[in-house]
Amino acid sequence: MTETVFRTCPLCEAMCGLAFDVDGDRIDAVRPDREDVFSHGYICPKGAAIADVHNDPDRLRTPVRRTASGTFEPISWDEAFKLVGDRLTAIRAKHGADAIALYMGNPIAHNYGVLALRNGLFNAIGTRNCTSAGSQDASPRFAASYYLYGASLASPVPDIERTDYLLCLGANPRVSNGSFLTAPDVRRRLQAIRRRGGRVVVVDPRRTETAREADEHVAILPGGDAAFLLSLAQVIVAEGLARREHVALRSTGWEQIERRLAAFAPERVAAAVGIDAATIRRLAREFAAARTAAAYSRVGVCNGAHGTVASLATDVLNLVAGRVGEVGGAMFPTPPFDAKTILKLTKADGHARWRSRVRGLPETLGDLPAAILAEEMETPGEGQVRAFVTYAGNPVLSTPNGRRLAAALGQLEFMVSIDLYINETTRHADVILPPAWGLCDDHVDLISTGAAVRNVARWSPPVVPKPKGGLADWEIVLELIYRLGGGPTGVRWLDWAYRLGRRIGFTWRPESTVDLLVRLGPYGDGFLPWRKGLNLKKLKAAPHGIDLGPLEPGIAHRVMHRDGKMHLDVRVLLEAVDELARSLEGHALAGGGHPARLQPNNGANGNGAAGRPAFGPGDSLVLIGRRDLRSNNSWMHNVAGLVSGRPRCTLLVHPRDAQRAGVRDGDTAILESRIHAGEVPVRTSDEMREGVVSLPHGWGHAASAPWQQVAAAHAGVSINDWTDDQEVESVVGQSILNGVRVRLRAKVNAPNDAASPTAPALQR
Numbered sequence: 001m002t003e004t005v006f007r008t009c010p011l012c013e014a015m016c017g018l019a020f021d022v023d024g025d026r027i028d029a030v031r032p033d034r035e036d037v038f039s040h041g042y043i044c045p046k047g048a049a050i051a052d053v054h055n056d057p058d059r060l061r062t063p064v065r066r067t068a069s070g071t072f073e074p075i076s077w078d079e080a081f082k083l084v085g086d087r088l089t090a091i092r093a094k095h096g097a098d099a100i101a102l103y104m105g106n107p108i109a110h111n112y113g114v115l116a117l118r119n120g121l122f123n124a125i126g127t128r129n130c131t132s133a134g135s136q137d138a139s140p141r142f143a144a145s146y147y148l149y150g151a152s153l154a155s156p157v158p159d160i161e162r163t164d165y166l167l168c169l170g171a172n173p174r175v176s177n178g179s180f181l182t183a184p185d186v187r188r189r190l191q192a193i194r195r196r197g198g199r200v201v202v203v204d205p206r207r208t209e210t211a212r213e214a215d216e217h218v219a220i221l222p223g224g225d226a227a228f229l230l231s232l233a234q235v236i237v238a239e240g241l242a243r244r245e246h247v248a249l250r251s252t253g254w255e256q257i258e259r260r261l262a263a264f265a266p267e268r269v270a271a272a273v274g275i276d277a278a279t280i281r282r283l284a285r286e287f288a289a290a291r292t293a294a295a296y297s298r299v300g301v302c303n304g305a306h307g308t309v310a311s312l313a314t315d316v317l318n319l320v321a322g323r324v325g326e327v328g329g330a331m332f333p334t335p336p337f338d339a340k341t342i343l344k345l346t347k348a349d350g351h352a353r354w355r356s357r358v359r360g361l362p363e364t365l366g367d368l369p370a371a372i373l374a375e376e377m378e379t380p381g382e383g384q385v386r387a388f389v390t391y392a393g394n395p396v397l398s399t400p401n402g403r404r405l406a407a408a409l410g411q412l413e414f415m416v417s418i419d420l421y422i423n424e425t426t427r428h429a430d431v432i433l434p435p436a437w438g439l440c441d442d443h444v445d446l447i448s449t450g451a452a453v454r455n456v457a458r459w460s461p462p463v464v465p466k467p468k469g470g471l472a473d474w475e476i477v478l479e480l481i482y483r484l485g486g487g488p489t490g491v492r493w494l495d496w497a498y499r500l501g502r503r504i505g506f507t508w509r510p511e512s513t514v515d516l517l518v519r520l521g522p523y524g525d526g527f528l529p530w531r532k533g534l535n536l537k538k539l540k541a542a543p544h545g546i547d548l549g550p551l552e553p554g555i556a557h558r559v560m561h562r563d564g565k566m567h568l569d570v571r572v573l574l575e576a577v578d579e580l581a582r583s584l585e586g587h588a589l590a591g592g593g594h595p596a597r598l599q600p601n602n603g604a605n606g607n608g609a610a611g612r613p614a615f616g617p618g619d620s621l622v623l624i625g626r627r628d629l630r631s632n633n634s635w636m637h638n639v640a641g642l643v644s645g646r647p648r649c650t651l652l653v654h655p656r657d658a659q660r661a662g663v664r665d666g667d668t669a670i671l672e673s674r675i676h677a678g679e680v681p682v683r684t685s686d687e688m689r690e691g692v693v694s695l696p697h698g699w700g701h702a703a704s705a706p707w708q709q710v711a712a713a714h715a716g717v718s719i720n721d722w723t724d725d726q727e728v729e730s731v732v733g734q735s736i737l738n739g740v741r742v743r744l745r746a747k748v749n750a751p752n753d754a755a756s757p758t759a760p761a762l763q764r
């Protein structure tokens, strides 16, 4: 018998409502949930294809072990847990906890059960070598928020529902469906800004899908955003447009910022950011004059040079123009479950409390930058990484210098992956533990709810029953935690109690964490039976979600500093601003290029690139990334309906750059960076700023041919073969994935052209 189950889509941050027609464990159809209080019937092609992942015959159903010949054989859960538990504890006993590294991938951001166990897992292993997708997209934002607001997860959200002016930098929400901006059908919401007479300005080196529908596109140079944003703030101050009362109301330490702004006058930054001074002045005046306005910056800015200063500068611009915590400005949601409270209680939040062994890069929110993984595995000495746990991640494709990491994985003593698929990363694992995956479990989006443009609450039931013998993600993690001697919370006395409880048959369940958060949260019943507030039971009774209204003005409800204000007098941030100011001076002398790369790297990092000429301004292009509506980072490419049509893994090149390189539209050309030279299919387009080329990430599936047939047939190339693990942002050590110096040249059809991915010069 068919029944309909309503559920929030877990695939990205937009939190769209899906309606599943289900018969037993069979999903007959996936439709938009028209009654969802937030998405009102919008879904994207990925959401519509979610059942194809469920039905994918290539998705793993049982644990597997790698054999001597590199193939995989099924094993039982008991065997698998024993093997993993024994090997990890043995390695830890012999070499110390730091010998085990961890990578937590993007999907855990939408998996509340695993998020609730994150601290428990970190503590159970005891390692400081935890890394995650966060250092690929958010660490600069986290660190800025940690210092400014006292909580890494307190990130302002542009109130696009009510704003008259949106300044959008380094984000392409029409394709990504929004990041730190949870707004299903964001395209309609952006169109509405213009329909009500407002203005949308998109700052991006590429004329993106979002830019095409905006009032104005400003083609900035990669890495230029921090200086550009500070320049806007400088104009507002210099022209007497600053809202000083607002600054005093919302912040402390403004003088420290103000006296640094002079270095960022439009004329001083214009060449470095690639935007003329007159345009900078005009945009500053517009931003200050609009009735309401919000500046918003995301991944393109965060994973480029100066990401932390750019995140700070976004908030500084909002502040000086009187936009922080104001309706139509940069606002803070009031989520019904606030993950940052758990972080605070478990002391998990922070920055630079420890550093990586080899390069000394700092931790952010408990994670070290993913760019350290290969060197920590390769470099001998105490604390060398010998075992690796990957959780819902594909770092070989998603972290810089993926080839170096793949080679390092081959040298490990032990690797275990918790994943749905055998892919470019998990194929190196000794054991893969596949969850019965999300649709078999209930769902709450803990993180995205805190970035939503309206306050909403939503709990979703499992869509299909868990197959016999299957385990949910959180059940796998919990079992590993217990085998490693820890407990679910990472708080010693609580874990001790849970371990005791387990002996008498008590099981920790993630639901209890959510119930606690909701009931003690801003809308909660506070565990008082006579109070009308929310609890999990009430959420369960509202299958289309509960709308809790528009975002509230003010910031104290989300800021964790005692005075409820934004703190600007922060040494690390101010020093980074000073460093940027100095690099601008250097830039003026160098006269060209962009601020991201004033010191070309000479390739002396023992990275297999020795002998390759240094890349300097003038002789090269700058590589940035992009996303595609039908892709989800490095996965979902095994769904035929999502990869059909024209190949999308192409290098977008401005026609004049292509001409200079002697390359035509449709050619396969050679792209070269400090660390890699390889073939790319070229598409010419004037949507690129001249001098900048764009390649999407998440492709390069050739190595997965035995295990993911569809993906391998649409393999593409991995941008992270070219990105450089030695190039990181200065405050948090985030990988610089946007703004990599590259050269492009025509492929000569000679047998030893350094074209093939296995060109001898590139092998280690």
Ligand SMILES: Nc1nc2c(c(=O)[nH]1)N[C@H]1C(S)=C(S)[C@@H](COP(=O)(O)OP(=O)(O)OC[C@H]3O[C@@H](n4cnc5c(=O)[nH]c(N)nc54)[C@H](O)[C@@H]3O)O[C@H]1N2
Pocket (backbone or CB within 6 Å): 104, 105, 106, 107, 111, 132, 133, 134, 136, 137, 299, 303, 391, 392, 393, 394, 395, 397, 398, 399, 418, 419, 420, 421, 423, 435, 437, 438, 473, 625, 626, 632, 633, 634, 635, 697, 698, 719, 720, 723, 737, 738
């Ligand atoms: N050059 C460049 N590189 C980038 C980026 C860029 O812009 N440019 N973007 C970066 C960003 S923003 C991110 S977030 C990262 C993403 O990169 P990763 O963190 O590596 O995440 P994904 O590529 O999404 O891979 C997700 C993996 O989780 C598995 N999976 C999916 N759902 C589940 C589940 O429910 N349970 C389990 N156990 N496994 C699951 C999938 O099979 C897949 O292997 O990539 C980064 N890499």
Ligand SMILES: Nc1nc2c(c(=O)[nH]1)N[C@H]1C(S)=C(S)[C@@H](COP(=O)(O)OP(=O)(O)OC[C@H]3O[C@@H](n4cnc5c(=O)[nH]c(N)nc54)[C@H](O)[C@@H]3O)O[C@H]1N2
Pocket (backbone or CB within 6 Å): 012, 013, 106, 137, 169, 170, 171, 172, 173, 175, 176, 177, 178, 179, 203, 204, 205, 206, 208, 220, 221, 222, 223, 224, 225, 298, 299, 300, 301, 304, 624, 625, 626, 627, 628, 629, 630, 631, 632, 633, 634, 694, 738, 739
């Ligand atoms: N369809 C789809 N949706 C996704 C994903 C996906 O893979 N596919 N991934 C999800 C994930 S993990 C994330 S984190 C979000 C990210 O979502 P967004 O933050 O919207 O990121 P992108 O779509 O990568 O857009 C980044 C933009 O930055 C531009 N850019 C590059 N360098 C610079 C620069 O230096 N300055 C400026 N101003 N712009 C620059 C790029 O051209 C690009 O248009 O998307 C999520 N949603």
Ligand code: SF4
Pocket (backbone or CB within 6 Å): 009, 010, 011, 012, 013, 014, 015, 016, 042, 043, 044, 045, 046, 047, 048, 177, 184
């Ligand atoms: S936009 Fe995101 S949340 Fe909405 S259906 Fe698509 S993948 Fe799912």
Ligand SMILES: [Mo]
Pocket (backbone or CB within 6 Å): 106, 133, 136, 137
């Ligand atoms: Mo991301």
